[in-house]
Amino acid sequence: QKEVEQNSGPLSVPEGAIASLNCTYSDRGSQSFFWYRQYSGKSPELIMSIYSNGDKEDGRFTAQLNKASQYVSLLIRDSQPSDSATYLCAVYSSASKIIFGSGTRLSIRP
Amino acid sequence: DAGVTQSPTHLIKTRGQQVTLRCSPKSGHDTVSWYQQALGQGPQFIFQYYEEEERQRGNFPDRFSGHQFPNYSSELNVNALLLGDSALYLCASSPPGQLNIYGYTFGSGTRLTVV
Numbered sequence: 001q002k003e004v005e006q007n008s009g010p011l012s013v014p015e016g017a018i019a020s021l022n023c024t025y026s027d028r029g030s031q032s033f034f035w036y037r038q039y040s041g042k043s044p045e046l047i048m049s050i051y052s053n054g055d056k057e058d059g060r061f062t063a064q065l066n067k068a069s070q071y072v073s074l075l076i077r078d079s080q081p082s083d084s085a086t087y088l089c090a091v092y093s094s095a096s097k098i099i100f101g102s103g104t105r106l107s108i109r110p
Numbered sequence: 111d112a113g114v115t116q117s118p119t120h121l122i123k124t125r126g127q128q129v130t131l132r133c134s135p136k137s138g139h140d141t142v143s144w145y146q147q148a149l150g151q152g153p154q155f156i157f158q159y160y161e162e163e164e165r166q167r168g169n170f171p172d173r174f175s176g177h178q179f180p181n182y183s184s185e186l187n188v189n190a191l192l193l194g195d196s197a198l199y200l201c202a203s204s205p206p207g208q209l210n211i212y213g214y215t216f217g218s219g220t221r222l223t224v225v
Contacts (some may be wrong), residue, residue, distance in 0.1 A: 004152075034213040043200055043216040044153065051211075088152055092210045097166045098143070100152040 001026050004091050006101035014109055019076040021087050021104050026070065029094030033065055035074045036088040038103065044088055048074060079108045112137060114217035116201050122223045123191050131186040131220045135203030142184040143214065144176060145200040153200055159184055191224045198222075 005024050013019040021035075032051050036044035050056045050063040050072070062075040072091075076083055089101040115134045123129050135142050141160045145153035155168035159178035173189045182203075188195055198221050202214035 006152075032210045032213070036213075043198075043219050046213050046215070049211070049213055090213065092213070095166065096209070097155055097158055097168075098209065098214060099155060100145075102150075102152040 002101075003027060003093070003099045004089055004101035006087075006089050006104045008102055009105040010107050011104055012107045012109055013079050015079060015081060017079055019079045019083065019106055019108070021074040021076075021089075021106065023072045023074075023089030023101055024070055025072070025089075025091045025099075027091065027093045027095075028067075028070065030070075030091045031094070032092035033063070033072045034090040034092070034098070035061075035063060035072075036090060036100075038086045038088055040085075076106075081108050081110060084108045114139075114201055114203050114215050116199075116217035116220050118220060119218070120221045120223075122225060125191055125193060125224055127191050128187065128189045129191060129222060131188075131199050131201075131222070132183070133185070133201030133203075133217055134183045135201075136215050138205055139203035139215070140182050140206045141204040141209055142178060142182065143202045143204075144184070144186045145202060146170075146195075147198040147200055147219075149197075156186070188222075193224050196222060196224045 035048040038044045048063040050065045060077045064073045086103040088103045143158040144156040147153045158166040162178045178184045198219045201217040
């Protein structure tokens with residue numbers, strides 16, 4: 001079992017719709033969770049972090065965390081073409097290191 | 111305020127050679143980690159440096175080694191290069207004791223091609 005699992009996609013969403021990205025993790029002792037956006041050929045950029053169960057909103061982005069189910073998600077509202085990128089789920093594990101999933105490729109179609 | 115800087119940007123090496131990649135963390139950051147990202151994959155954790163010591167290590171062979179200097183800058187060395195070492199190598203830094211809060215800030219990476 002991979003430590004952090006994501007659907008590789010591609011996920012295709014029409015412009016203006018909600019994009020929903022999901023992630024599961026295996027380490028129950030994980031404390032913090034991050035979403036990074038990575039454009040093709042570029043390095044990852046942190047867009048959201050979440051530490052407690054529930055929702056955290058920042059502009060068009062909402063991160064959701066359910067520790068009991070070991071599940072993290074990212075919602076992007078009013079999707080724009082500029083949101084087309086790979087989204088990486090990252091987990092700060094009980095071993096004090098950050099582990100990344102393989103990423104979900106998101107494509108926003110006009 | 112300079113972010114994380116890495117050099118060189120691109121590098122082509124021959125199988126069997128050795129390579130050194132360099133990283134300067136963001137100002138105020140003291141923890142540095144290195145990741146390897148193959149095409150179409152997520153970043154794979156190589157190791158983490160703090161207070162000039164390797165604190166954590168991922169599942170990478172001893173051919174991968176590193177160093178952290180007193181000014182928090184870091185080097186990644188790879189010996190006996192294999193074709194499979196071709197990847198984007200990412201350096202990431204974090205503020206003191208706050209990796210679990212702020213995550214990492216990444217440099218722009220070094221694209222290593224082994225031929």
